[in-house]
Amino acid sequence: MKIIESPEEMQSEARALRKTGRRIALVPTMGFLHEGHMSLVRLARSHADLVIVSLFVNPTQFGPTEDFERYPRNRSKDDALCRKEGVNILFCPEAPALYASNASVSVVEEQLSRGLCGASRPGHFRGVCTIVAKLFHLCDPDIAVFGCKDAQQLRIIERMVRDLNFPVRIVRGPIQREPDGLAMSSRNARLSPEERQQALCLRRALDQAEARVAQGEKQAHILVDTMTRIVREESLAQVDYIHIVDEETLEPLQILRGPALAALAVFFGSTRLIDNALLRTQDGG
Ligand code: AMP
Numbered sequence: 710m711k712i713i714e715s716p717e718e719m720q721s722e723a724r725a726l727r728k729t730g731r732r733i734a735l736v737p738t739m740g741f742l743h744e745g746h747m748s749l750v751r752l753a754r755s756h757a758d759l760v761i762v763s764l765f766v767n768p769t770q771f772g773p774t775e776d777f778e779r780y781p782r783n784r785s786k787d788d789a790l791c792r793k794e795g796v797n798i799l800f801c802p803e804a805p806a807l808y809a810s811n812a813s814v815s816v817v818e819e820q821l822s823r824g825l826c827g828a829s830r831p832g833h834f835r836g837v838c839t840i841v842a843k844l845f846h847l848c849d850p851d852i853a854v855f856g857c858k859d860a861q862q863l864r865i866i867e868r869m870v871r872d873l874n875f876p877v878r879i880v881r882g883p884i885q886r887e888p889d890g891l892a893m894s895s896r897n898a899r900l901s902p903e904e905r906q907q908a909l910c911l912r913r914a915l916d917q918a919e920a921r922v923a924q925g926e927k928q929a930h931i932l933v934d935t936m937t938r939i940v941r942e943e944s945l946a947q948v949d950y951i952h953i954v955d956e957e958t959l960e961p962l963q964i965l966r967g968p969a970l971a972a973l974a975v976f977f978g979s980t981r982l983i984d985n986a987l988l989r990t991q992d993g994g
Contacts, residue, residue: 710791711798716807716847719800723761723849731758735850735877737841740764740801741781741895742790745885749854750794752882756852762791763844764801769808769815770836776979781898800848807843815839816873818865821959825861825972826983829949837862838869845875852878858885858892860970860985861959884984886912892984904977907943911975914939914951915986918971922988927965929953932988940975949974949981956987965990 713719726733734757736749746762753760764787771777784801791799816838821827827834845853855863867879885893890912891905900908914936921932936951954961956968965988972985 710796713800716802719847733759733850735761735848735853737763737844739766740787742787743893745893747794748885749882753854759797761798761848762796767840768804770833781895816842821865834865845877852880854880854882856882896980899980904945907945910940910943911984929962945977947976
């Protein structure tokens with residue numbers, strides 16, 4: 710496995726690889742890798758000859774009061790996991806090499822970013838779009854794999870690729886969960902044992918929403934109430950948002966007519982967890 714820190718070296722390496730005709734897949738991550746990330750690496754491998762994993766805790770997608778400094782990091786473990794999985798290139802730049810101190814150009818998505826995490830985290834998706842656009846320029850991938858765990862991010866990146874004509878195919882990776890149902894996340898490591906136990910309420914709330922839809926419930930506010938009640942039963946949980954939105958436009962729904970996304974963000978102390986599920990009504994919606 711080749712480890713590259715310099716953005717310039719990454720770009721010239723990608724150009725050289727491209728000339729050999731091999732298909733390149735990119736898996737962007739913020740490190741502290743877990744099985745969710747590794748499932749994306751395997752998916753990437755199944756679509757390409759060569760896999761690049763980027764590892765960068767991107768400062769521009771964190772708000773001033775968010776957990777950038779406290780975001781978990783473990784480079785040596787990340788290296789070992791990537792080697793074991795046969796990753797070809799680990800790209801791990803430092804922030805000053807990637808961002809000029811007077812950087813003044815960024816990528817802004819203006820529709821899908823308005824609600825959900827975009828409403829709670831102003832500027833977050835500007836940071837995400839900008840870093841992903843930069844990674845696409847530096848790694849020049851044919852495909853890039855993103856997890857459904859970050860459902861809004863995934864759709865925004867798909868929109869960016871479409872609207873800015875990036876020659877990259879986005880592949881969606883399904884959410885990987887712990888055996889008890891908690892969605893895998895680097896931030897889970899920051900939960901106390903009690904918070905970790907109570908965090909199962911996210912999955913329970915989504916399960917209940919799915920069950921109610923299977924029984925024929927189509928009113929979004931009833932589903933949201935059901936989910937909210939389940940999360941509020943946990944003493945350490947603070948709801949950030951619980952929404953049912955259109956799967957494509959991410960606009961809030963009153964009545965489920967087509968595929969919908971149930972999405973929630975819940976704080977346990979300063980740790981913010983997100984999860985989501987696709988809801989399909991019985992009549993094919
Ligand atoms: P992160 O390191 O949290 O920025 O995530 C990097 C990529 O891994 C993103 O595309 C995430 O959606 C994806 N990812 C994170 N957690 C999971 C999970 N539990 N299952 C599937 N993909 C995940």
